[in-house]
Amino acid sequence: MSQFDFDQRLQRAATGAQKYDNRKALFGRDDVIPLWVADMDFACPSAVTAALQARAAHPIYGYHLFPDTLYQAIQAWYLKRFDWQINKTDLMMCPGVVPSIHACINALTEPGDGVIVQPPVYFPFFSAVTETGRKLIENPLLATENGYRMNLVSLAEQARHAKLFILCSPHNPVGRVWDEYELRALLAIAEQTGLVILSDEIHADLLLAQSQHTPLAKLAAPGQVITAISASKTFNIAGLNLSSLVVPDPAQKQAIDAEFKRWHVSAANPFSIVATEAAYRSGEAWLDALLDYVEQTRQQVCAFFAAQMPFIRITPIQGTYLLWLDCRALKMNDNALQNFWVQQAGVGLSPGSLFGTGGNGFMRMNLAAPRNMILQACQQMAEACEQLRYQQQS
């Protein structure tokens, strides 16, 4: 038996948790099983809590530096887990991945320049491009029988009219862990066209069923790839807002740094620093147990859907704790589909339409919660479908 109790139900309602306390505003009722926001309903590693408590015990929370030990913890983690040697001088501490995307766009492109994204994808990618006055170029993923793929043919053409490409690796919401062949093909396009790639690898640690994540930068030349990394998803500390960019090109690094300085924002928060360090130093056994737990949940959910709701197809995933459900057989528009799951099933999912082109008729379901809660949600969804079938027949 695992030494970690992922079955434990922790009360999150009325703690300010977005996933729980925003239900009324978003779904119109506050009793849905919330499987939407991409954080986990599991306690983070106990070493993280202990480090936070120890830091809190010192009653001065003034301006902070980033200690060498933080850099070392990040470097050691990536070397061990991905055989990726990150130079300290390439690492920039940032107050989150989404702000880093905005900073990179501002620093590396001009208003009107093309920025490519691959929908269906994490929706802040779109707003990061449009809100900074850049031109959004979409290269939709190809949905095949064997899962999603990048459309490298259209990308080769689009890359001629773009400065930056934002890769989601692994890909939220479709759960793809890109293989080395695809990543090398992407880099070949970047090399031919001068395209710079910003690789958002926030989900890199969340690998299911023996999948292997390859950091794109490991395969690339300096200047081709900037990588966004964070312990936030991995260890369920996203509310602490610390991430890093790996920027091997000094001129790019200087330009991005200037962006953050212009906004006068810093990631030097004493709590996020100790939490991240503790997670990387002491959280490995917890993470491995977590991944086993989520994978078992995924298998049970897939088996349940296959038996009870075979008309809803579950996209095979290799990474993330997010399932991408193809609900098009229900033949509902996106509003009706969302309403159906909320009102009839009492389950709060993320509508696929949020993730742009290719998302209509899909829903994203978060699996990172105690298994009996996830299975309860599945049961309620199956009952809602049964009810619908009954109504349609009568």
Ligand SMILES: Cc1ncc(COP(=O)(O)O)c(C=O)c1O
């Ligand atoms: C691909 C991706 N990037 C970034 C984020 C959020 O990063 P941050 O909270 O550090 O801004 C998420 C959260 O779901 C995500 O899925």
